[in-house]
Amino acid sequence: MEVAASSYPRSVLAACALFHAINDASFAIVPAVLPLLVTDFSLTYSDVGVLYAAILTVTVLLQSVMGDLADKFNELDLLAIGGVLILLPFTLIFFAGSYPQVFVFNLIYAIGFSIFHPASYAVLSRVTCDGKYRTKTMGLSGAIGDFGNFIAFLSTGAVASYLGWRARFLILGLFALSGVCIHLLFIRSLRRTSFFTLYNDKGLNLQAAQRRQGSFSKKSMFVMVLIGICMGAGYRTFINFTTLFLTDIVKISVTASDSVFSLFVLAGAIGSLSSFYVAKRIGLKKAIMLEFAIASTGMLLFPMRFM
Numbered sequence: 001m002e003v004a005a006s007s008y009p010r011s012v013l014a015a016c017a018l019f020h021a022i023n024d025a026s027f028a029i030v031p032a033v034l035p036l037l038v039t040d041f042s043l044t045y046s047d048v049g050v051l052y053a054a055i056l057t058v059t060v061l062l063q064s065v066m067g068d069l070a071d072k073f074n075e076l077d078l079l080a081i082g083g084v085l086i087l088l089p090f091t092l093i094f095f096a097g098s099y100p101q102v103f104v105f106n107l108i109y110a111i112g113f114s115i116f117h118p119a120s121y122a123v124l125s126r127v128t129c130d131g132k133y134r135t136k137t138m139g140l141s142g143a144i145g146d147f148g149n150f151i152a153f154l155s156t157g158a159v160a161s162y163l164g165w166r167a168r169f170l171i172l173g174l175f176a177l178s179g180v181c182i183h184l185l186f187i188r189s190l191r192r193t194s195f196f197t198l199y200n201d202k203g204l205n206l207q208a209a210q211r212r213q214g215s216f217s218k219k220s221m222f223v224m225v226l227i228g229i230c231m232g233a234g235y236r237t238f239i240n241f242t243t244l245f246l247t248d249i250v251k252i253s254v255t256a257s258d259s260v261f262s263l264f265v266l267a268g269a270i271g272s273l274s275s276f277y278v279a280k281r282i283g284l285k286k287a288i289m290l291e292f293a294i295a296s297t298g299m300l301l302f303p304m305r306f307m
Contacts, residue, residue, distance in 0.1 A: 009127040012076065015187050016120040016141045019079040021148030022172075022179045023116040026086050028149045028265070029172055030055075030106065031240050032156035033165035035247040035254050040165075041099040045244075051103060052240050058110035067118035075123035076187060078115050083180040085112025090173035094166045135284060136276035146269035153262035157255030220285065227292045234299045238264075 030037075030051075037043060070078055089105040089112075096102045124141065128134040156168050242264075246257035271291075279287040 011187050012123050012127050013137055013141065015076050015079065015183060016124055017144040018179050018182065019083060019116055020120065020141050020145030022083055022086065022176050023113060023148075024145040025148040025152035025175065026090070026109065026172055027113060028152035028239075029090075029156060029168055031243050032153050032258050032261075033160055033168055033254075034240075034244050035257070036160055036165040037099075037102070038244065041102075043099070048241075048244070051106065052236070054103070055106055055110045055113075056236065058107055059114040062111060062114040063118055066115045067122070070119040070122040075119040075126075076183060078119040080180050080183045080188075082112040082115030082119070083176045083183070085109065085115070086176040087173045087180070090169040090176070094170040094173075096166070135279050139272050139275040142275070143269045143272035146265055146272055150262050150265040150269060153258045153265055157253070157258035161255055224288065227288065231292065231295060234295065238299075 034048065038048065041047075066078070086109055089108040092108075093102055093105045096105060120141065121138075124137055125134060128137050152172070159168050159171065242261055243254075243257045246252055246260060247254055250257075252260070275287065275291075278290070282290070
């Protein structure tokens with residue numbers, strides 16, 4: 001099917017944003033229903049830690065593999081496969097009768113979850129050759145993912161209170177199914193192009209844009225990797241255990257804890273949307289350092305009793 005030069009890149013952004021919303025919403029479900037899981041299966045904090053560690057281990061080990069596959073196959077098809085691998089285990093969790101079953105199905109889910117970031121980063125980078133506009137598209141895709149996370153946290157407590165926590169997995173599975181159907185019906189038929197920018201109507205020259213990108217030094221890359229490790233550890237701890245902290249320590253309901261946490265996620269979506277403008281004003285590396293400074297300051301304040 002012939003399409004205009006700019007149609008495919010914009011469809012790529014739409015597809016990545018859609019699957020990002022599915023991906024991040026799916027990761028929010030376990031933390032959102034965690035207090036109910038702990039009660040139903042009499043889990044300890046150690047049990048919860050083992051579950052998250054297993055999910056993250058599968059994700060970490062497979063993401064490099066998924067990155068290699070993204071270089072060889074159609075990235076958007078891989079995103080759709082990830083959607084199917086979210087749909088199947090979440091549907092099975094709806095019928096699960098024991099915690100070991102829930103545990104195993106979440107490991108299958110982790111395989112699907114591990115596909116999104118390597119494949120989406122690859123395809124967005126490929127179709128957005130200008131570094132500044134790449135930052136904007138990454139920020140937009142990230143914000144929509146955070147918005148999916150926000151909706152998941154905001155709605156899960158209320159849905160689980162009326163229909164039970166298993167129903168929330170089934171609803172998210174159907175959301176993943178809708179994303180796969182949209183991809184198959186409206187996106188996959190578009191011709192795969194190689195080097196168009198999402199903003200090519202602005203007359204940007206590909207070679208000039210590539211020359212302007214430059215490259216990070218080894219020292220800068222080491223700093224970025226170190227920041228990524230610290231930010232990832234803080235983020236995972238925060239998103240995985242905060243709802244349990246709010247119900248067990250602060251003594252508020254599951255619905256209230258999910259609603260409160262959804263506000264934190266919404267702030268993250270606002271940060272993603274503003275990332276392009278911050279990077280444009282002060283530069284990408286300085287923007288990353290600023291983000292790290294703000295986040296680390298917040299993490300250091302958490303142990304304070306007044307917080």
